[in-house]
Every structure is written in structure tokens, then in C-alpha cells.
Amino acid sequence: MIIPVRTKDSTYEVHLGENILQSFCERNTEEFDKADQIVVITDENVWGLHQHYFDKNFAFDYKIHLVPNGESCKTFDSYFDVQTFLLQENCSRNSILLALGGGAVGDLTGFVASTFMRGIPFIQIPTTILAHDSAVGGKTAINHPNGKNMIGAFYQPKEVLYDFHFLQTLPKSEVRSGLAEVIKHALISDVKWSNEFLQLESIDAIQKEELLIWLEKGIRVKANIVELDEKEKSYRKYLNFGHTYGHAIEASIGYGKITHGEAVMIGMIPALMLSEIHGEVKSGYAHDIFQLANKLEYNLQHVLNCTFEQLATFMLKDKKTTNGELHFALLKHIGDPFIQVVSMDEVKKCDDQLRKWIKEEI
Ligand SMILES: NC(=O)c1ccc[n+]([C@@H]2O[C@H](COP(=O)([O-])OP(=O)(O)OC[C@H]3O[C@@H](n4cnc5c(N)ncnc54)[C@H](O)[C@@H]3O)[C@@H](O)[C@H]2O)c1
Numbered sequence: 270m271i272i273p274v275r276t277k278d279s280t281y282e283v284h285l286g287e288n289i290l291q292s293f294c295e296r297n298t299e300e301f302d303k304a305d306q307i308v309v310i311t312d313e314n315v316w317g318l319h320q321h322y323f324d325k326n327f328a329f330d331y332k333i334h335l336v337p338n339g340e341s342c343k344t345f346d347s348y349f350d351v352q353t354f355l356l357q358e359n360c361s362r363n364s365i366l367l368a369l370g371g372g373a374v375g376d377l378t379g380f381v382a383s384t385f386m387r388g389i390p391f392i393q394i395p396t397t398i399l400a401h402d403s404a405v406g407g408k409t410a411i412n413h414p415n416g417k418n419m420i421g422a423f424y425q426p427k428e429v430l431y432d433f434h435f436l437q438t439l440p441k442s443e444v445r446s447g448l449a450e451v452i453k454h455a456l457i458s459d460v461k462w463s464n465e466f467l468q469l470e471s472i473d474a475i476q477k478e479e480l481l482i483w484l485e486k487g488i489r490v491k492a493n494i495v496e497l498d499e500k501e502k503s504y505r506k507y508l509n510f511g512h513t514y515g516h517a518i519e520a521s522i523g524y525g526k527i528t529h530g531e532a533v534m535i536g537m538i539p540a541l542m543l544s545e546i547h548g549e550v551k552s553g554y555a556h557d558i559f560q561l562a563n564k565l566e567y568n569l570q571h572v573l574n575c576t577f578e579q580l581a582t583f584m585l586k587d588k589k590t591t592n593g594e595l596h597f598a599l600l601k602h603i604g605d606p607f608i609q610v611v612s613m614d615e616v617k618k619c620d621d622q623l624r625k626w627i628k629e630e631i
């Protein structure tokens with residue numbers, strides 16, 4: 270299956286399917302033959318699990334550069350190390366980078382690609398469920414202690430190769446993390462699809478076939494929005510649903526100490542409370558999603574490890590914040606997002622309510 274993404278400056282394809290690495294090579298033979306270097310950037314976990322499959326199916330010579338696992342690669346140090354590696358290997362504007370991994374590897378590699386010699390091509394080869402989101406749309410970044418994804422660029426990949434083969438080795442915690450962004454895509458686009466999740470009893474109950482359908486739907490939601498607004502001037506802010514509070518949780522607890530998806534799942538609860546107030550989302554929906562998060566064993570107690578003051582500091586640095594005003598992605602109805610200016614006092618009330626619900630569950 271192929272989903273095209275058409276932005277103002279570039280058009281590329283997201284290829285989805287099982288065991289499609291070999292056909293990817295056949296399709297791109299000319300490009301790869303022309304490149305002076307092909308460099309695979311991946312993390313130690315992914316390489317340990319998938320080197321054999323990669324080598325069996327990838328038909329070209331390549332150099333490999335390993336970065337630390339997960340979020341810990343989205344640092345200035347890792348960014349510098351990759352650039353140094355590329356320079357030492359005499360890479361040029363005629364080289365291609367392959368980002369083989371989850372969203373962290375993809376975000377780092379994309380940012381490196383956007384800046385090495387002012388921009389070289391890169392291809393996303395996502396290996397997590399969450400990366401159905403991160404690999405598409407061209408947001409690339411590393412973190413700063415003062416805020417998540419603060420240093421980055423909009424830079425589109427040449428192609429996204431989503432080979433479901435890689436998903437087989439994902440631990441349950443990463444399935445759970447990735448599912449949060451799938452649920453986000455549902456909540457911002459489709460009430461019927463969103464309500465399906467309320468019936469889900471556990472992470473283990475997810476059927477492979479239904480997961481693959483969800484991933485395809487999620488990519489279509491994302492691609493449509495990115496096509497309308499690549500640089501997040503308007504509609505793209507909807508993709509940030511749950512992230513104002515979610516990113517603040519990640520930054521407060523420490524990057525990598527909570528998965529991105531878990532933080533987004535938490536962040537969607539206050540965003541839904543605010544949607545009940547500012548939108549017409551039926552009263553109780555935020556609590557339904559809170560209960561879903563409990564049922565699927567998202568660790569909501571992370572909230573209790575941060576003070577609201579810490580969260581407020583980071584929320585004020587959110588990329589959607591302008592002139593000290595918080596701009597939240599909210600829902601008018603489920604499936605129908607909009608942007609609303611919200612006061613910190615209102616967010617505090619939602620935070621108080623969330624903490625109360627969490628304490629009642631303990
Ligand atoms: N650019 C975007 O639009 C965008 C969108 C969403 C999220 N993100 C970013 O993506 C990152 C999260 O991505 P992620 O959840 O994919 O996490 P990740 O890249 O941190 O990977 C999570 C963990 O899973 C391991 N892993 C990866 N693939 C595996 C596999 N196939 N089998 C077993 N283990 C595997 C990794 O080594 C890591 O330990 C965050 O930094 C987030 O900010 C970016």
C-alpha cells in the first residue's frame with residue numbers, strides 16, 4: 270500500500286506492508302547506485318534485533334552509525350557525533366541517510382540530514398508503532414533541557430518505508446506508547462473510530478490486523494493535515510492534541526523517563542476536560558479516556574511526580590504559546606479539532622481534577 274504526501278516543496282510516498290525492504294531496494298536501485306555513501310543511523314536495540322533482517326534484504330553497501338537507545342539520542346552530543354561520523358566518512362551532498370528506528374532515531378537523523386552541508390536526502394524506515402506518526406510529515410528535532418523538540422527543522426524525507434516486519438519485536442510498553450498517537454489521530458478525526466478504543470480491554474487484546482488498519486488510518490489523517498499546512502501555521506496544530514501538557518510532563522520528569530506516548534495519553538485527558546468546557550464534547554468523555562488509560566495500564570502516576578508549577582513553566586515554552594498565551598489544540602466535538610486560548614488557571618483546575626482521579630484509583 271502506498272500513501273502519497275504532497276507538500277509545497279516535495280512529494281513523497283509512504284510505503285506500508287510486511288517484508289517490503291527488498292522491494293524498496295529494487296525500486297530505489299538507481300538512487301542508491303548513484304549515492305557516494307549510504308549511511309544507516311539506528312540505535313543499539315534496533316540493530317541488535319534487526320541487523321540480520323536488514324543485511325539479508327538490503328542490497329547495497331552501507332556504513333552504520335549507532336546512537337544511544339530511544340530518547341537519549343535526541344541530544345546535542347548525539348547530533349554532533351553523527352555529523353562527525355559523516356565528515357570522517359567523507360559524506361557529501363551525494364550521500365543518503367537511512368533513519369532505521371523509532372521516532373527518536375527518525376527525529377535526530379532528519380535534523381542531521383537537514384543541516385549536513387545544508388541538507389542531504391534521508392529516508393525514514395520506522396520500526397515502532399509510534400513512528401507511524403513521527404516518520405511522516407517532516408518534523409525533525411532534538412531536545413533542549415528547556416523544552417522538548419526545541420531545536421529542529423521542517424525537513425521532509427524522500428520516502429517512508431514502513432515495513433511491519435520490524436514491529437514483531439516491540440515490547441508491550443512500546444506498543445502502549447505508540448497506541449497513544451493512534452488514539453490521538455482517532456480523536457482529532459473520527460468519532461466512530463475513537464469510540465472503538467473505549468471498548469478495548471487490554472494492550473494484549475489488540476489484533477495484528479486491526480492494528481495495521483489503525484496505522485494506515487493514522488498515517489492518512491497525518492498526511493492530509495501535513496498537506497494542508499506543512500509548517501504548522503494553522504491546521505497542523507491539531508496534531509499537537511495532548512502535547513502541550515504531555516511535553517511538559519516529559520520535560521519535567523526527564524526525557525526518556527516516560528515514553529512519549531504515555532505522556533501524550535496523559536496530556537489528552539486535560540485537553541479533553543478543556544474540550545468539555547470550550548467545545549461541545551459530552552461531559553464525562555475525558556473521564557472515559559482516563560478510564561481507558563487506566564485499563565490499558567498507562568502509568569498515570571507520573572503526574573504526581575511533577576508539580577503543577579513545573580508543568581506550567583514548560584507549557585509556557587510550548588511552541589504554540591504566543592505572547593504568554595497558551596494555545597491548546599482542543600475538540601469541538603470528537604473528531605473536530607480547533608485551537609483555543611486557555612488561561613493557566615483553567616489548566617490548573619484540570620490538573621487538580623486529574624490528580625484527584627489518579628489518587629482515587631491508587
Ligand atoms: N517528528 C514527529 O512528527 C514526531 C511525532 C511523534 C513523536 N515524535 C518523537 O518520537 C519519539 C518517540 O518515538 P518512539 O516511541 O518510536 O520511540 P524511540 O525511538 O525512543 O523508541 C522507543 C524504544 O523502542 C526501541 N525500539 C525501536 N524499534 C524497536 C523494535 N522494532 N523492536 C524493539 N524495540 C524497538 C528503541 O530502541 C527505544 O528503546 C519522541 O522523541 C517524540 O518526540 C516525533
Ligand SMILES: O=C(O)C(=O)C[C@@H](O)[C@H](O)[C@H](O)COP(=O)(O)O
Nearest residue numbers: 402406408417418505508509512588
Ligand atoms: O507532526 C506534528 O505536527 C505533531 O505535532 C506530531 C506530534 O505527535 C509530535 O510529537 C511532534 O514532534 C510534536 O511537535 P512539537 O512541534 O510540539 O515539538
Ligand SMILES: [Zn+2]
Nearest residue numbers: 450512529533
Ligand atoms: Zn507526539
